[in-house]
Amino acid sequence: MKKTLVLLTCIVGTIMLIRTQKSKAEDGYRLWLRYDQIENDSLLNEYRQLVKCITINGESPTMIVAREEIVGGLSGLFGNSVSENEEVKEGTLLIGTPENSLTISSLLADKTLEDIGNEGFLVFSAEVNKQKMTVITGNTDIGVLYGVYHFLKLIQTHQSITELNISGTPKIQHRLLNHWDNLDRKVERGYAGFSLWKWNTLPDYIDPRYKDYARANASVGINGTVITNVNANAQVLTPEYLEKVAALADVFRPYGIRVYLTARFSAPMEIGGLQTADPLQENVIDWWNNKTKEIYSYIPDFGGFLVKANSEGQPGPQNYGRSHAEGANLMARAVKPYNGIVMWRAFVYSNEEPEDRAKQAYNEFKPLDGKFEDNVLIQVKNGPIDFQPREPFHPLFGAMEQTPTMMEFQVTQEYLGQDIHLTYLAPLYEECLHSDTYAKGAGSEVFKVINGSLFDYSETGMAGVSNIGDDRNWCGHPIAQANWYALGQLAWDPEAASEEIAKGWIRMTYSNNQEVIDTMLKIMMISREAGVNYRTPLGLHHQMAWHHHYGPGPWIKDKPRADWTSAYYNKADETGIGFDRTKTGSNAISQYFSPLDEIFGNIETCPEELLLWFHHVPWDFKMKSGNTLWEELCLKYYKGVDQVREMQDTWNTLKGKIDEERFQHVQSLLKIQLEDAIEWRNACLLYYQTFSKMPIPEKYEQPDKSLEHYMKVDRKYLPGS
């Protein structure tokens, strides 16, 4: 049996070796799991000395994939087949849990696995009978798999592996992707092709890509995936589809990834034949209990439900005069016996409500704190509006002491250039996570809410709205893969620095050449701020076009829903621009803890990057720079465009230093991005100028087209909308 496995591993190793040669088309399919042979010979020899063979214990599905990954990965990186052996000798990479390896067990005498939990790992250098070796272990097979990916990353990024003593533990329990994928395979806000899930051919045909998807997620620590759109379709809960979902879950399971579904609140009526979906009705409760039982019969480790209720047309408990808590608890009680969770979205607002949209979620959920079952998490977008290029953190973070709030970031670039603009999002995530809520005084950062430490939450979570489709390179823009990667890394450790994450990603995905790293890093690290500058600087928000969220439309007004128009948010008039959310306005500042409410509420202390979020500011208001507001606005818009030019120039220096295929792809897209940035700048400034009546300073290149021209731009046939 063991021999068969060794043989099998050798074969797998050989296949993987071939698979991972540098001959691959650089089409981005391999993401950051490239495993190309190390070009630095001295480093390669050093690694080869330190890892001569592998002893891997355990034969669970997870250990089988761990074996596949480490044997294939090292064989690729080393350029030679790395074989398995049974006995431990000099240069062994020893992999397993203390349960299945006596050697590991004995080596752990002076170490503890207690602190690393169910998913953590240790990677350390050791000696057995004076033979130097390296150990990858954990309490569980999945912990070991994470350790394997970590070890591979060390080598992929050319780190030393001589004196290792690393422990890794995720700081957040539920680390999820949210796929807004419909059953017809269209992806809402998806810009990278159709959904990966080929419902038509499931469960019979298992696309090899499902496994590569799982590998990529596991390698960055993602342990759950909600595979259906929050604008939900009850059909996915029918047996026909559950069979298909189960087939996906079977592929993902060895990689530690649980499957979740979105639950349409009215499903009992739509597929259950009931007359109501009232969460307090006995037959509705029974229906969800039975349906949940059925789901678990297909998928024993089903993760639970994600629900968008009473929001943007989705049904919910309020249709029956019930609260969000009553709705969420209905489902939470159904999944509780199976250790499932419910993620209930806080993204609720109504245009029939006269209240500032930014305040509505807090108003709705704050009073319900403590009224939810303990397996409910409230899933809150990073900011109070909707994934804008810059928002303040959502005031619900810190406000819910007794109910876990989990983070929802958007990885797909709905408002940040979709599949065209280069935008590295981790700085946005980082900015939010490091915002201080002051919920328990200074030092109550959002990441402490999210990781559960501030309020000792029983459940913790972070979700990213996926940017993945069936485009060959997964995410459309070659650099957009970094956002998927970063989401995983930040869900694992919300204190991780965006710059460090980018460095690791660049090394694994492009090159360990320092010049390449520095160059790409420079571009990635300014990209988000550039995107803010040429779209919505100084706290402006929601200034996009009506039919899509790609280009500018600051003039959008007088539509059926005011809260979907730009004028609602910019409030531009002859006196100034910006949304007064102070006490004289909507008083949204009151949803923040002191002293933030005062800081935000005072035009002099409000951070300038959020100024127009919280204040209606006169055109001639003096900014810290000495500029008037209008001048500063011009400065920011022009700076944004200049930053794109800088990104272009910087990218062009990579010619010949990275592969031509991806070089050209990004280069082409930056060209479009520059045109778009100029459009955003000109369109917005020309429109705001109709109120400010002030000239665009002469030192700037003047818009060469009229406001009318920009207002007539009619982008059609954009994907994902």
Add this chain to the structure above:
Amino acid sequence: MKKTLVLLTCIVGTIMLIRTQKSKAEDGYRLWLRYDQIENDSLLNEYRQLVKCITINGESPTMIVAREEIVGGLSGLFGNSVSENEEVKEGTLLIGTPENSLTISSLLADKTLEDIGNEGFLVFSAEVNKQKMTVITGNTDIGVLYGVYHFLKLIQTHQSITELNISGTPKIQHRLLNHWDNLDRKVERGYAGFSLWKWNTLPDYIDPRYKDYARANASVGINGTVITNVNANAQVLTPEYLEKVAALADVFRPYGIRVYLTARFSAPMEIGGLQTADPLQENVIDWWNNKTKEIYSYIPDFGGFLVKANSEGQPGPQNYGRSHAEGANLMARAVKPYNGIVMWRAFVYSNEEPEDRAKQAYNEFKPLDGKFEDNVLIQVKNGPIDFQPREPFHPLFGAMEQTPTMMEFQVTQEYLGQDIHLTYLAPLYEECLHSDTYAKGAGSEVFKVINGSLFDYSETGMAGVSNIGDDRNWCGHPIAQANWYALGQLAWDPEAASEEIAKGWIRMTYSNNQEVIDTMLKIMMISREAGVNYRTPLGLHHQMAWHHHYGPGPWIKDKPRADWTSAYYNKADETGIGFDRTKTGSNAISQYFSPLDEIFGNIETCPEELLLWFHHVPWDFKMKSGNTLWEELCLKYYKGVDQVREMQDTWNTLKGKIDEERFQHVQSLLKIQLEDAIEWRNACLLYYQTFSKMPIPEKYEQPDKSLEHYMKVDRKYLPGS
């Protein structure tokens, strides 16, 4: 200069060598242009002796791609870099035209290039100064490129290349794909992902796939592509899009492929601001003339227009009381100065017309014969209804003496299992092409109409409605690539045999192993008949569901359009089943030449496979087999399902003989196909049985579900509809 080219070619060669190693994932991306190293060593050595180096003349864009292809192809097939040299020596592969190679010119002393036309090629063995060599030549660079692909195919398919004397000339001028691709990248009746054309990033980003698309087409002789849907969108004729179209045309041009667009008849109103699109109005004529001039300013070799007019809601000349000829001539005159053509579709029918739908196109176009400009081709679907699994040939073939009729086949499997069912379509194409129209007496086969020989047409054409999308393997089902390939081969030579085409495709795409060839051939060659048998045997047609064209719906009736219902076509009642198109019925037989009208019109002589197309037949009618019609119907439906089982069993014998990835993919899809075939059989027989009142013979497995069950099957979220 020459040295640089040689060096460049070596580099290209090396890259291609690496690219084409057997290490490639077998995901189908490479189609039939795999160029993997030949495994048969003696054959390989023989080839290496015969082709030691390459001398290739000419530096046009076409010759550059010919060089790329031959150097890369041979380097891959031989497993070693095949270099270029300037002088001719033993074992040289000499490539070029007589114009750019004196050696070729001298060798052609006793051969003529006159017969092979602008696109033909010669491949022959020769001796120069007693040095044996091989020559690929033609009158034009594109002829040479076709010769290169032919030569590569000889090697790919393990043919002898010792004493070559081959000439190849296309028998049809316009060999086109029709892409029913929309500007939002959805593909009507497309089942293989989104459109290849990424309009959003054109013209800036040139996806490398555009070139691979062109390579594949050129390799099978396709020389034109209509890149937009026949249900047309005038936007593509605006400068914004023409710039994008031009970028595609630039990629395709070196491969001899011209770009065509669909022209929406009402474009002068929609994008031109006119009040009318009346083809006789001066301003409309001017608009088309100016628009055409503009198009040619972007694309100097633009091919022309494809038009669907006055059909299924599309605007057309009849909106203004004008004829199809008046409409077509408007555009034909506009493109004539630039050598463009107009392909005017004959697929017209109206539900407001009481006439049998099968007759309407003939009735419309036959009287217009001779009234079209000489650069108009009437594009006629193979059969008079709509790409059904089996139809008689369209009566317009043979009926238009003075106006070229060109063939429109459907490559995408709208009615033949879409991306799920294995269906090799070349037998369907072949059946149609070899049908005798009797237009000039016996021996007036459709292929003679199409190749122009019967009526000495000035223009000839064949189009295939593309099955290509951005799925990694291009066509969804792995075997569906064969239909793209076959369309190209039959457009080049409409007399080619479907079986020979399949053999070539299998050899290039899977294996030269005889067992693999025989096995796959067996499956492919029964697949279409199986599809007829389990769907619509004995001349039944149009029995699909209402919302999609994938599953059965023989019960569909009482819909707003009768001609879109199944009942309209099956006419099932207690007396029998089938559409009476004889003199007692719609008299559609009168559209066929004698003696076909009598043969089809007589229930005793009508070919049984078309019986219910032309006759309403009593349930107890005695078939040639001695069975009653009902028994024969049962026999056919059961046979169809059995054939799928046979396909499954046969496919399973390929386990281990081809790559696992494609093996499993097809195996999985055959499982679904079997379930679907059973559904088609049971649903249809149970429904027809409500009229026949006869039992399904006991010897057959009886349907295990009720008619009601099948009528409730509600397939949702199918692609392409």
